[in-house]
Amino acid sequence: MKQLFDRNDGKLVIAHILFAFAALLIGGIAGMLQGMVRGGMVTLPANIGYYELLTAHGVLMALIFTTYFIIGFLYSGVSHTLGGRLLPAARKLGWIGYLTMSVGTVIGVIVILLGKATVLYTFYAPMKASPWFYIALALVVIGSWLSGFGIFYQYRKWRKNNSGKLSPLFAFMSVVTMLLWQIATIGVAIEVVVQLIPWSFGWVDTVNVVLSRTLFWYFGHPLVYFWLLPAYICWYVVIPKIIGGKIFSDSLARLSFLLFLLFSIPVGFHHQLMEPGISSFWKYLQVVLTFMVIVPSLMTAFSMFATFEMHGRAKGARSLFGWFRMLPWKDVRFFAPFMGMLIFIPAGAGGIINASNQMNAVVHNTLWVTGHFHLTVATSVALTFFGIAYWLIPAVTGRVLTPKMNRLGIIQTIIWCVGMFFMSGSMHTVGLLGDPRRTAYTTYDDHPDAVLWMPYHVAMAIGGMILFVGVLLIVYNVIALMRAPKGETEYPIGEVSEASEPTPRYLERWGIWLGIAVALILFAYTIPLIDMLNNTVNSPGYVTW
Amino acid sequence: MxxxxxxxxxxxxxxxxxxxxxxxxxxxxxxxxxxPPSAHHHTVDPANVAKTAPFDNPGIKQVSDKHYEAVMVAYAFGYTPQTLEVPAGSTVDFIVTSSDVVHGFAIVGTNVNMMIEPGEVSHISHKFDKPGTYLLLCNEYCGTGHEYMKSTIVVK
Amino acid sequence: MSDFRPQLGQQTPIPQEQKKQEPVLKGTFAAVLLLGAFIAISWIGVFLIFMTRN
Missing domain, CATH: 1.20.5 (Single alpha-helices involved in coiled-coils or other helix-helix interfaces)
Known part of the structure; x- marks a missing residue:
């Protein structure tokens, strides 16, 4: 019997999904304009600054679109797999979290567009924004904590009522994701609440710059795994069902998530490799820990291909790669996430290069980095999220995906990949030539090196415009899905393959895993933090825009 | 497993x-x-950079044959001194701090690419083998004039 | 009613039956080796850029 998605839970999920796509649209307008400015195609009117647009773009895309989609998606899977409906307390926490985050988002966007927080989404001190910007960020983070508590609550109740049973994979992975988030956001919360808000109000004169950056990047690296893990949930749990196959290994999937919990946090220094105030030893140590977090992604790559191959061979494929052709290429619910998987290959390779200690000097703060994260979050994660929407919106609203919408989805995915190829491809190349990121139109007084970069900026602008068409199309598709014909859509949850081993209980002994995670964080950060607290000289604030 | x-x-x-x-x-x-750059930890009071040695006298000075020391200050939106000149084949030790916000310090075409933070002194060395006019630019957003923030290093 | 049990394809097999064939995964192995080669080539490429600029 098909289990229908609970209508009240559906409202919570849809609220998150629609807010996410609204943020994508506004952020996308900003992004397209940025590309056109750097490409020399437009000049902005006097009251809009390039850096205001860039701040809005970063916040809306990297913090709002992502967080809202993720929380909506996780709540949907937790509702479906942990009892078929959220407990009242969990749903309440979901709504309170949503409202708190939304108040923060609105305040933040207003302050940014008023030009009082042109500090980009990393808001590095001692650039000093309006205190309302930092308050807005704090509200978004606190709201997300409440949302996480709702998921933990539902999970814990399920475990009590089902003692001895293995938890559903989707729910397990959701708990890991929100635990990761909870631990990671402590850093940025301390930075914002303890350091920046009092300083921006003027209650304190100076700020410890090195400490603030360290707290930010303690958060900033696991942030990208907060984005990635929900995409991995789709790849591990949903995609096997969509292709008509089975999950390759339940235990290895859980183990990979636990490895992310352990190794994605004590690694923030790889974003600070070119900075003073941190010794070479601790930089290298965190680089070693960073390389360990590559391993669960190597495991995931194997699991994905294995799922596809086992499915294809079960259908009769015999050659080395013949099973590849048996995948449902014409189904956008598979095709979009698959393109996300494929593009994760260059995306991840670029990340390994970025983290490579002294080698980071080749790419630090160049457009290569921008190219990198447009592959990781803006393609692998985004296309997976787009692919999810085509079944999630119908499943939670009692509708069905039509063949026409499916076709539009395929087209949107291709447009996205073409635009990203031009934009990110140019960014990677011109970044290797030294072109800086986060910089408005300039030729540095026609210096020959800078003039050489311009053709790449034109290619980036064209790629950006194609991507904007892609943004319009996905927003259109989301609206169309909200008005799709009524019907029943099953929530796709994969079954585990017979070849998979039984799952060891120790994978759900949270105390052990959290203990190791905390120990690694203390190991990687204690001594450098003590050094920062003892040996740094604080700085006054500045408003340089 | x-x-x-x-x-x-x-x-x-x-x-x-x-x-x-x-x-x-x-x-x-x-x-x-x-x-990576700045292996040794040196601090400076960011509110008094202009009065604190060696930043009270920014500029390039010769240390020995083919070896120079360049003391520089980054600010919104430029570097002091505005240009540097060294003979080809010279090694230059850059010693840099900021008198305001965080800046970048990147010499295009080289591995010189480091962050300049108020309160901290950044160090990097580079041997300029090839002659030319090198573009030194700020690659960390620092405010409205960020895209104009640059300097040149002339290697003869 | 939803099924809360672990979603296995079958019950846990008796130990003697567990000596099954491992699934054929040579295509997977080839694919991940290509992925590994991509990582290696791109890393070495940037490493060479770093070395020539030093």
Whole structure:
């Protein structure tokens, strides 16, 4: 019997999904304009600054679109797999979290567009924004904590009522994701609440710059795994069902998530490799820990291909790669996430290069980095999220995906990949030539090196415009899905393959895993933090825009 | 936990490759001195940069044959001194701080690429073999004039 | 009613039956080796850029 998605839970999920796509649209307008400015195609009117647009773009895309989609998606899977409906307390926490985050988002966007927080989404001190910007960020983070508590609550109740049973994979992975988030956001919360808000109000004169950056990047690296893990949930749990196959290994999937919990946090220094105030030893140590977090992604790559191959061979494929052709290429619910998987290959390779200690000097703060994260979050994660929407919106609203919408989805995915190829491809190349990121139109007084970069900026602008068409199309598709014909859509949850081993209980002994995670964080950060607290000289604030 | 033999093989190969990368990077950093910038921790009072040695006298001075020391201050939106000139084949030790916000310090076409933070002194050395006019630019957003923030290094 | 049990394809097999064939995954192995080669080539490429600029 098909289990229908609970209508009240559906409202919570849809609220998150629609807010996410609204943020994508506004952020996308900003992004397209940025590309056109750097490409020399437009000049902005006097009251809009390039850096205001860039701040809005970063916040809306990297913090709002992502967080809202993720929380909506996780709540949907937790509702479906942990009892078929959220407990009242969990749903309440979901709504309170949503409202708190939304108040923060609105305040933040207003302050940014008023030009009082042109500090980009990393808001590095001692650039000093309006205190309302930092308050807005704090509200978004606190709201997300409440949302996480709702998921933990539902999970814990399920475990009590089902003692001895293995938890559903989707729910397990959701708990890991929100635990990761909870631990990671402590850093940025301390930075914002303890350091920046009092300083921006003027209650304190100076700020410890090195400490603030360290707290930010303690958060900033696991942030990208907060984005990635929900995409991995789709790849591990949903995609096997969509292709008509089975999950390759339940235990290895859980183990990979636990490895992310352990190794994605004590690694923030790889974003600070070119900075003073941190010794070479601790930089290298965190680089070693960073390389360990590559391993669960190597495991995931194997699991994905294995799922596809086992499915294809079960259908009769015999050659080395013949099973590849048996995948449902014409189904956008598979095709979009698959393109996300494929593009994760260059995306991840670029990340390994970025983290490579002294080698980071080749790419630090160049457009290569921008190219990198447009592959990781803006393609692998985004296309997976787009692919999810085509079944999630119908499943939670009692509708069905039509063949026409499916076709539009395929087209949107291709447009996205073409635009990203031009934009990110140019960014990677011109970044290797030294072109800086986060910089408005300039030729540095026609210096020959800078003039050489311009053709790449034109290619980036064209790629950006194609991507904007892609943004319009996905927003259109989301609206169309909200008005799709009524019907029943099953929530796709994969079954585990017979070849998979039984799952060891120790994978759900949270105390052990959290203990190791905390120990690694203390190991990687204690001594450098003590050094920062003892040996740094604080700085006054500045408003340089 | 049981792994398929091909998964064991793949993870062995993958982890070995990552280990090789780490050994190469670690050896270069700790045996050959090719570290990330600012290996030694030096601080300075960011509110009094102009009065604190050596930043009270920014500029380039010769230390020995083909070896120079360049003391520079980054600010919104430029560098002091505005240009530098050295003969080809010289090694220059850059000693840089900021008198306001965080800036970048990147010489296009070289591995000189480091962050300049108020309260901290950044160090990097580079040997300029090829003559030319090198573009030194700020690659960390620092305010409205960020895209104009640059300097040149003339190597003759 | 939803099924809360672990979603296995079958019950846990008796130990003697567990000596099954491992699934054929040579295509997977080839694919991940290509992925590994991509990582290696791109890393070495940037490493060479770093070395020539030093």
């Amino acid at each position: 049981h792994l398929h033999r091909l998964e064991k093989a793949w993870l062995t190969i993958g982890i070995a490759m990552l280990a090789i990368f780490l050994i190469v990077l670690g050896t270069m950093a700790f045996s050959m001195g090719v570290t």
